[in-house]
Amino acid sequence: MSLLWVELRRFWLRRPARAVVIGVAAAVAVAGIVTFFTHSPEAPSPATAEAQLNEQLAECRQYTGDDWRAWDALGRDPDYQGGFGEYLSQFDSADEYADEQCQREFFEVYVPDKRYCLVGLWSEDVSYRQGCPDSEYAQAFTEEPYEVVIDGERVHTPDRGQYGVIPATSLALLAAVIVVAASFVGGEYRAGTIETSLLWEPRRWRVLGAKYVAASLSAFVIQVGLLSLLVAAFIPAAVWRGSTAGADSEFWRGLFMTILRGGVAAALLAVLAISVVVVTKHTAAGIAVLLGYAAISPALVNTIFRSLRPRDISENLFAFVNGGEVARWVESGVSRQYVVSHGTAMALLHVVVYAAVAVAIAGFVFARRDVD
Amino acid sequence: MEAAVSIRGLRKVYTGLRSEPTVAVADLDLDIPVGGVFGFLGPNGAGKTTTIRCALGLVRPTAGEVRLLGVDVGSRLVEVMDRVGGLVESPKFFPTFSGRQNLQLLAAGRGVATGRVDQVLGEVGLNDRADDRFASYSLGMKQRLAVASTLLKEPELLILDEPANGLDPAGIKEMRELIRRYGESGSTVFVSSHQLGEVQQMCDSVAIINHGRLVTAGRVEDVLAAQWVPLVVTIADTVAAADVLRRGGWGVEPGAGSGELMVSAGPEDAPKVTRALADAGLYLSGLRQDRRTLEAVFLELTGDGGSE
Numbered sequence: 001m002s003l004l005w006v007e008l009r010r011f012w013l014r015r016p017a018r019a020v021v022i023g024v025a026a027a028v029a030v031a032g033i034v035t036f037f038t039h040s041p042e043a044p045s046p047a048t049a050e051a052q053l054n055e056q057l058a059e060c061r062q063y064t065g066d067d068w069r070a071w072d073a074l075g076r077d078p079d080y081q082g083g084f085g086e087y088l089s090q091f092d093s094a095d096e097y098a099d100e101q102c103q104r105e106f107f108e109v110y111v112p113d114k115r116y117c118l119v120g121l122w123s124e125d126v127s128y129r130q131g132c133p134d135s136e137y138a139q140a141f142t143e144e145p146y147e148v149v150i151d152g153e154r155v156h157t158p159d160r161g162q163y164g165v166i167p168a169t170s171l172a173l174l175a176a177v178i179v180v181a182a183s184f185v186g187g188e189y190r191a192g193t194i195e196t197s198l199l200w201e202p203r204r205w206r207v208l209g210a211k212y213v214a215a216s217l218s219a220f221v222i223q224v225g226l227l228s229l230l231v232a233a234f235i236p237a238a239v240w241r242g243s244t245a246g247a248d249s250e251f252w253r254g255l256f257m258t259i260l261r262g263g264v265a266a267a268l269l270a271v272l273a274i275s276v277v278v279v280t281k282h283t284a285a286g287i288a289v290l291l292g293y294a295a296i297s298p299a300l301v302n303t304i305f306r307s308l309r310p311r312d313i314s315e316n317l318f319a320f321v322n323g324g325e326v327a328r329w330v331e332s333g334v335s336r337q338y339v340v341s342h343g344t345a346m347a348l349l350h351v352v353v354y355a356a357v358a359v360a361i362a363g364f365v366f367a368r369r370d371v372d
Numbered sequence: 373m374e375a376a377v378s379i380r381g382l383r384k385v386y387t388g389l390r391s392e393p394t395v396a397v398a399d400l401d402l403d404i405p406v407g408g409v410f411g412f413l414g415p416n417g418a419g420k421t422t423t424i425r426c427a428l429g430l431v432r433p434t435a436g437e438v439r440l441l442g443v444d445v446g447s448r449l450v451e452v453m454d455r456v457g458g459l460v461e462s463p464k465f466f467p468t469f470s471g472r473q474n475l476q477l478l479a480a481g482r483g484v485a486t487g488r489v490d491q492v493l494g495e496v497g498l499n500d501r502a503d504d505r506f507a508s509y510s511l512g513m514k515q516r517l518a519v520a521s522t523l524l525k526e527p528e529l530l531i532l533d534e535p536a537n538g539l540d541p542a543g544i545k546e547m548r549e550l551i552r553r554y555g556e557s558g559s560t561v562f563v564s565s566h567q568l569g570e571v572q573q574m575c576d577s578v579a580i581i582n583h584g585r586l587v588t589a590g591r592v593e594d595v596l597a598a599q600w601v602p603l604v605v606t607i608a609d610t611v612a613a614a615d616v617l618r619r620g621g622w623g624v625e626p627g628a629g630s631g632e633l634m635v636s637a638g639p640e641d642a643p644k645v646t647r648a649l650a651d652a653g654l655y656l657s658g659l660r661q662d663r664r665t666l667e668a669v670f671l672e673l674t675g676d677g678g679s680e
Contacts, residue, residue, distance in 0.1 A: 199430075200482055
C-alpha cells in the first residue's frame with residue numbers, strides 16, 4: 001500500500017500530469033466564459049418568427065410578381081419560356097399569381113436560437129441541434145441505425161453512439177492521458193530511477209503493479225475530473241444565457257455514464273501506454289505506438305484488414321467511450337455492407353482483454369530483464 | 373561466522389542478437405567478512421559493476437549464487453533488502469524533484485521514518501541544498517544524495533559502487549571518513565572504487581578481479597606483503613656489486629636513482645646481501661625495502677597500464 005501511495009505521490013508531483021490538468025482546466029474555464037458571453041438569454045419569439053415569415057412572403061411576392069409582369073409586358077405569349085406563359089395565363093394579375101405561389105404554409109420558419117442549450121453536452125442520436133428543445137422552432141438532425149438485409153438475414157447498421165461536447169472532449173482527452181501515463185514510466189527509464197526503486201523493493205511485479213494502479217487511478221481521476229469541470233463550466237451559460245430544457249434525470253444519468261466511461265477508458269489506456277513503455281523503455285515509443293496506431297488503424301481495418309475491424313482496439317475504445325456499437329464488414333453480392341458486430345459492453349471487454357495481454361507481456365519483460 | 377557477502381561460481385554472460393556473447397563475470401568466488409570495509413578493485417570492464425548488480429538482484433546471473441547476510445539473492449532477496457543499502461554507478465533520482473522529495477519517496481515506500489531523511493541529509497552534508505531540484509546538483513552533490521539514500525535504511529551491509537565519483541578532495545575525505553565510521557560501527561561496507569589510495573586508507577580487506585575472475589583477495593597488508601618487493605641497495609660501485617650479487621644467486625636490476633640497484637630479495641635476505649657485499653670489499657651506503665602501494669600491486673596483478 002505504501003508503494004502505491006509513493007507512486008501516486010510521484011505521479012502528481014511530476015510536471016506532465018500537473019501541466020495537463022492545469023492546461024486543460026484553464027482551457028475549460030476559457031471555454032465556459034466564452035460560451036457564456038457569446039450566447040444570448042433571449043428565446044426565439046413568435047414576433048421574430050412572424051416578422052421573418054412576412055419578410056420571406058414579401059420577397060416571394062416580389063419575384064413571382066416580376067415573372068407575371070414580364071410575361072404580361074411581352075404580350076402574354078403562351079410559348080413564353082417554353083410553355084410557361086400558358087400556365088401564367090390562368091392568373092389575371094400579378095397579385096393573383098403571387099397569392100397562389102406565396103402561401104404561408106409553403107415557408108419553413110427558421111428563427112436562430114442564440115441561447116446555449118445544456119442538452120448539447122451529450123445526446124443519444126442528435127448529431128446537430130438547431131435551437132434548444134423548448135423552442136417551438138427547434139430542429140434536430142438525428143442519425144439512427146437502419147435495418148438492412150444481407151443474404152436473407154436482417155441486421156442493422158451500427159449505432160454510432162453519443163454526440164455532443166462531452167463525448168468528443170472525452171476522446172480528445174484520452175490522447176493527453178496517453179502522454180501523461182507514458183511519461184510517468186518513461187521518465188523513470190530516462191532518469192534510471194527504475195534501478196533505485198528496485199534497490200528498495202526487489203519484488204518487481206509489486207513495483208510494476210503499483211505503477212499500473214497509480215497511473216490508471218490517476219488517469220481515471222484526471223479524465224472524470226476534467227470532464228466534470230467542463231460540465232460545471234457550461235452550466236452558468238445554460239442557466240443564465242441559455243436553456244436547461246431537456247436536462248431531465250435521464251439526461252443527467254446519461255451524462256454521468258458518459259463521463260464514467262471516459263474515466264474507465266482513460267484508466268485502460270494508461271495501462272496500455274505503460275505496458276508499451278515498459279517493453280520499449282522510451283516515453284516517445286509509447287506515445288508513438290498508441291497514437292500512431294489510432295491514426296492508421298481506421299485505414300487498415302477498412303481496407304486490407306477488414307475482417308479484423310471488430311477486434312480493432314481503436315474501434316472498440318471509441319465505441320465504448322461513445323456508448324455505441326462496433327461495426328463489421330460483410331460481403332453482399334459485389335458490394336460490402338457495414339453492419340453491427342457487437343455492443344458497448346463487448347467493446348469494453350475487448351479493450352480489457354487487450355490491456356490484460358499488455359500487462360502480461362510487460363510484466364514478463366519487466367520481471368526478467370536485467371537492469372543495467 | 374556467516375559472510376556478509378558470499379559469492380559462489382558467479383557467472384554472467386551477456387548475449388546480443390548481433391554480437392558475440394560477452395563474459396562479464398567468470399565463475400567468481402568471493403567471501404566478504406561481516407564488519408569492516410571491503411574494497412573491490414579491478415580495471416574497467418573487469419566485472420565489478422556486474423558483480424554488484426548481481427548481488428543486488430538487478431541482473432540475473434547466468435550461473436552461480438550470491439548470498440547477502442546469509443540470504444540467497446536469487447530466491448529470497450526481499451527478506452534481506454531492508455538490511456542492505458546499494459548504490460550502483462551513477463546516482464539515479466527524479467531530476468525535477470528535490471533531494472529531500474527523492475529521499476522521502478524512497479523512505480515512504482519502505483516505511484522508513486521521515487525524520488531519518490533529515491538525519492542522512494545531514495550526514496552527507498546536503499541539508500542546505502536538500503530542497504533544490506536534483507537536476508541542479510553538481511555531480512558531487514548527486515553522489516552524496518545517492519550515498520544518503522543508501523544510509524536511510526541504517527543497513528547492516530552497504531554496497532557502494534564508486535561512491536567517491538565526482539567528489540572534490542574534501543568530499544572524498546568526508547566520504548572516506550563516513551565509510552570508515554560505518555565499517556567501524558559493526559556494519560559491512562563493500563565498496564568498489566577508482567581511488568586506489570583511498571581504498572588503501574579506508575579498507576580492511578580488498579579483492580582484485582580482472583576479466584571477471586578473482587585475482588587476489590585478503591587483508592590489505594597481506595595482499596601487499598604477498599607481492600615481490602625488491603631491496604634497493606645504494607653503493608658506489610654498482611657494476612662490481614651487481615656482479616657479486618648475481619654470483620650470490622640474486623636477480624639484479626638497475627635502480628631508479630643513481631648508484632642504486634634493485635635486488636630480488638625479501639626483507640629476510642637483507643643481512644645476507646650486506647655480508648656478501650662486505651666480503652667482496654664493497655660497502656653499501658644505503659639499504660631499504662620500498663613500501664608497496666596498492667596501486668603498484670593492482671597494476672602488477674591486473675597487468676594493465678590504466679588504473680582502476
